[in-house]
Amino acid sequence: MVKSSNTKVTLTLSATWFRGIATYGKVMVGDQAFEFYNERNLNDYVQIPWAEITCVVADVHFHGRYIPRFEIRTRKNGTFIFSTRDNKKTLRAIRNYVPSNNLRQALGLWQKLKRRLKS
Numbered sequence: 001m002v003k004s005s006n007t008k009v010t011l012t013l014s015a016t017w018f019r020g021i022a023t024y025g026k027v028m029v030g031d032q033a034f035e036f037y038n039e040r041n042l043n044d045y046v047q048i049p050w051a052e053i054t055c056v057v058a059d060v061h062f063h064g065r066y067i068p069r070f071e072i073r074t075r076k077n078g079t080f081i082f083s084t085r086d087n088k089k090t091l092r093a094i095r096n097y098v099p100s101n102n103l104r105q106a107l108g109l110w111q112k113l114k115r116r117l118k119s
Contacts, residue, residue, distance in 0.1 A: 002037060002045050006030025011093040017046070018069070018081040027084050029093040034072065036082065046080060048072060055102040056094055058087070067091070071106075 008031040015027035017036050025038035025045075034053070038044035058070040067087040072080045084090045095103060107115075 002042060002047075004028065004030070004035060005033045005047050005049070006035065007032065010096065011090060013084045013086060013090060015082055015084040015090075018083070027082060027090065029090065029097075031097070034094065036080075048074060048077075048080065050097045052076070053098055053102070055104055056091070056098055057104045057106050058091055059106045 006028060009028055010031070011027075011029040013027050015025060015036060017023040017025065023038055023044060025036055025040075028035040028037070033050060034048045036046045052074045054073050054075055056070060056072055058067050060067055069081055069083040070087060070091060072082065074080070082090075091103070
């Protein structure tokens with residue numbers, strides 16, 4: 001089993017990690033890192049320290065009533081896309097460890113179209 005890097009766990013929820021194919025497991029938000037682990041395959045996990053995270057981007061629909069997924073961008077390892085049972089609760093727990101100016105809302109459909117037309 002993989003040793004957790006967290007000493008204190010704030011939140012644990014069922015989650016999906018989107019990386020080509022969906023991987024199901026648990027997300028753990030703690031004092032040292034954001035962790036995803038698969039209960040069936042112990043070698044299928046990711047640990048992202050808070051210092052490694054550059055920003056967290058959330059897809060927001062219906063004026064914040066529905067958040068289907070969020071993306072964690074890191075300095076060296078690229079992006080990770082997750083969805084949990086309660087994404088709002090997860091993002092609120094992440095907000096305690098990531099500065100608020102690094103939490104962002106994804107562009108909407110009209111914003112994307114405007115950018116494409118301008119360029």
